[in-house]
Amino acid sequence: MSFPVTINNIAYRKPPRPCVAVCIDGSDPAYLKRFLALGKLPNIARFIREGFAACAMGSVPSFTCPNNMSIITGAPVSVHGISGNFYLDTATWQPVVMTGPELLKAPTILSGFARNGEKVVSITAKDKLRRQLQKGLDMRCGHISFSAECVQDCTLQENGISDVLQYVGLPQPDRYSAELSLFVLQAGLKILQDKRPALMYLSLTDFIQHKFAPEDPEALHFYEALDGLFGRLCREDINLGLTADHGMSDMSNAAGSPEVIWLQDVLDAALGKGETVVICPITDAFVAHHGALGGLVRVWSKGNASAADIISVVEQLPGVDLALDKDRAVRMFELDREREADVVVLARHHVCIGTSRSRHDLAGLSGHRLRSHGSLNELYVPFILNRPLNDAYKAKSAVQVLRNRHIFEYLINGMD
Amino acid sequence: MSFPVTINNIAYRKPPRPCVAVCIDGSDPAYLKRFLALGKLPNIARFIREGFAACAMGSVPSFTCPNNMSIITGAPVSVHGISGNFYLDTATWQPVVMTGPELLKAPTILSGFARNGEKVVSITAKDKLRRQLQKGLDMRCGHISFSAECVQDCTLQENGISDVLQYVGLPQPDRYSAELSLFVLQAGLKILQDKRPALMYLSLTDFIQHKFAPEDPEALHFYEALDGLFGRLCREDINLGLTADHGMSDMSNAAGSPEVIWLQDVLDAALGKGETVVICPITDAFVAHHGALGGLVRVWSKGNASAADIISVVEQLPGVDLALDKDRAVRMFELDREREADVVVLARHHVCIGTSRSRHDLAGLSGHRLRSHGSLNELYVPFILNRPLNDAYKAKSAVQVLRNRHIFEYLINGMD
Numbered sequence: 105m106s107f108p109v110t111i112n113n114i115a116y117r118k119p120p121r122p123c124v125a126v127c128i129d130g131s132d133p134a135y136l137k138r139f140l141a142l143g144k145l146p147n148i149a150r151f152i153r154e155g156f157a158a159c160a161m162g163s164v165p166s167f168t169c170p171n172n173m174s175i176i177t178g179a180p181v182s183v184h185g186i187s188g189n190f191y192l193d194t195a196t197w198q199p200v201v202m203t204g205p206e207l208l209k210a211p212t213i214l215s216g217f218a219r220n221g222e223k224v225v226s227i228t229a230k231d232k233l234r235r236q237l238q239k240g241l242d243m244r245c246g247h248i249s250f251s252a253e254c255v256q257d258c259t260l261q262e263n264g265i266s267d268v269l270q271y272v273g274l275p276q277p278d279r280y281s282a283e284l285s286l287f288v289l290q291a292g293l294k295i296l297q298d299k300r301p302a303l304m305y306l307s308l309t310d311f312i313q314h315k316f317a318p319e320d321p322e323a324l325h326f327y328e329a330l331d332g333l334f335g336r337l338c339r340e341d342i343n344l345g346l347t348a349d350h351g352m353s354d355m356s357n358a359a360g361s362p363e364v365i366w367l368q369d370v371l372d373a374a375l376g377k378g379e380t381v382v383i384c385p386i387t388d389a390f391v392a393h394h395g396a397l398g399g400l401v402r403v404w405s406k407g408n409a410s411a412a413d414i415i416s417v418v419e420q421l422p423g424v425d426l427a428l429d430k431d432r433a434v435r436m437f438e439l440d441r442e443r444e445a446d447v448v449v450l451a452r453h454h455v456c457i458g459t460s461r462s463r464h465d466l467a468g469l470s471g472h473r474l475r476s477h478g479s480l481n482e483l484y485v486p487f488i489l490n491r492p493l494n495d496a497y498k499a500k501s502a503v504q505v506l507r508n509r510h511i512f513e514y515l516i517n518g519m520d
Numbered sequence: 521m522s523f524p525v526t527i528n529n530i531a532y533r534k535p536p537r538p539c540v541a542v543c544i545d546g547s548d549p550a551y552l553k554r555f556l557a558l559g560k561l562p563n564i565a566r567f568i569r570e571g572f573a574a575c576a577m578g579s580v581p582s583f584t585c586p587n588n589m590s591i592i593t594g595a596p597v598s599v600h601g602i603s604g605n606f607y608l609d610t611a612t613w614q615p616v617v618m619t620g621p622e623l624l625k626a627p628t629i630l631s632g633f634a635r636n637g638e639k640v641v642s643i644t645a646k647d648k649l650r651r652q653l654q655k656g657l658d659m660r661c662g663h664i665s666f667s668a669e670c671v672q673d674c675t676l677q678e679n680g681i682s683d684v685l686q687y688v689g690l691p692q693p694d695r696y697s698a699e700l701s702l703f704v705l706q707a708g709l710k711i712l713q714d715k716r717p718a719l720m721y722l723s724l725t726d727f728i729q730h731k732f733a734p735e736d737p738e739a740l741h742f743y744e745a746l747d748g749l750f751g752r753l754c755r756e757d758i759n760l761g762l763t764a765d766h767g768m769s770d771m772s773n774a775a776g777s778p779e780v781i782w783l784q785d786v787l788d789a790a791l792g793k794g795e796t797v798v799i800c801p802i803t804d805a806f807v808a809h810h811g812a813l814g815g816l817v818r819v820w821s822k823g824n825a826s827a828a829d830i831i832s833v834v835e836q837l838p839g840v841d842l843a844l845d846k847d848r849a850v851r852m853f854e855l856d857r858e859r860e861a862d863v864v865v866l867a868r869h870h871v872c873i874g875t876s877r878s879r880h881d882l883a884g885l886s887g888h889r890l891r892s893h894g895s896l897n898e899l900y901v902p903f904i905l906n907r908p909l910n911d912a913y914k915a916k917s918a919v920q921v922l923r924n925r926h927i928f929e930y931l932i933n934g935m936d
Contacts (some may be wrong), residue, residue, distance in 0.1 A: 137919035157918035484921050495569050502573035503553035505900050
């Protein structure tokens, strides 16, 4: 048990104070741009003024699971293997949900620090991330990991904490609410005050960003609440880092309807029904606010259609930016070959891709314009630290493209 | 004549002191990474420590002319129109060299300041950039613009200066030399001391970077010389910005030979001789050090082959990352539709693309490994300022993807 500890080829020193990374799910730079200009985010403005701020690149696909796993491992998808919420198991031709810890191929930074004797905490809004985030943690050793979504189910054995509602002093937040994210921060603050763990990861949900544009007052109210909690967090003498998993784009047309390519329908018509399987890796249990529509889908062939056949069909669609075969997608975007589709399709900006018209329920949009993510157009996210970089990391930032997955490295090694 | 002056939709204030931007042609981040770690660049290290440093995105294609014009206009290729060194005129089917000022579609920042009564200076290593850089400048008004390559030809009428060798006190540098770049900086320093213009643009050549890897002592010696001159420049009470037009990658195989796709040969064999025209937009008068081989080429059809036909051939080449039709290339990379090819082809990392084997002279490599650029793999470059950002630009850098073409904006507006 000694530092530096090397995790996925990055050496981490013993941090000078607790390091807290917040993933503001779906925090497109447009939100901060507007609310900072309005002077509504005094704490974030102070971090930017006194600390460090940049616009960093996320991982492709610009979805929640791949980027959360990149942040928590400090590694690309090619190393951690979580390339979306779903992949297709071609042995059974069934979609496999990728939230199981057994599917995470790389150790987390949290588990590396835990093995080194440090206390670590992970709190996520949605339960789908929880078991991967706590992979490798022995919950008997004082670590804490839970989701706001399932906070009532917490046990000491599984989560390292119980009676969380009572402990935090708040009611159970609704799964479709701003409060789900705020609960994560409030619980994090309380635990930070009581236990001062070495590392803490707080991962929010993008319910607000899917539903509301930067111009909407609901978005402003949410960010004002976040800003207030960031201010309270950083009063605890911590290194605080704010980033996001992905951005968010409007994907509706002038009439207010989603601008959708129903790719399974297109491929069925062109190559024969059942010859290909389109998977929307954005799909999760929270589909109401985006209808499982995003900017990137994967296509597997059942055997008769070649990747070139699929690509030649997809390339004719003006709403598509890129249709890449497996080799190209894997090497260009550092993806996991084993779980990659035969063809990866990335939409152009403001267009989303679904499977079949009949298989997406858009009732959950309930009159809202569709806002979603997944392609290269939602790849850039804020990267903000509450203290300035030390000289070593100032130099690093001049010669290395900044990624959201560097946030723990910068928090731990980059701020004195 | 008043500030702020708006040029290509960006408002520039009256700068607090002379603003000097240096484009270190071909300065891949790998050079600074190595030499900073060796402690060999004390002035750049100080800028990084005391000022601002990041890794910024350049313009596609990652060639010299498009990126220099993006830097000097603050605008993408879609606005300034210079998409490479050559495009194909489909009226005559002749390649057109894009160095003429009449082809530059946007005003330069220099010309905007000159019209506002400020003195401006542009010095470039290679003469090919000069006339575009000085477009819109009335050389009778005290502005200066010349190239180190053609310094002996300078006249007051054309360049705003004459007898430059005598003035600078140095001999004519060889066109293939490190001295060609150093001359640009030395002349800039002398003019800065004598005239303190409002804006100065100093654009170097990548002769050294094409020839030498970061591990080669010749590269270190060149960067040590650059660093010394940057130190002398910034002693003149200026805002100094360092960036690059593009990076640089090794493109030779294990045997030391260039890893080339001869794309015209491939397309002639697949689609018929003369059906397509492949243009290497890296081609210029200085081909000896790269043999006109780079990471991006353009393909025009003579009429019988469709873009889809061309793409279906090109996509079979494992050394290609992307083959994009005109619409996609233009929208994804902010290119100029009028001058864009039917298909744009981007190589994978460490692979270059040429026309026909018989039409490239690689003798100039004279035993060196091929190092070149052009694709997405050479898109990121250093972006370093000698003073810290003011609060407004700290906030901007949190919400805007940093581009090399922002360097004048940051120098003028972003540093107090």
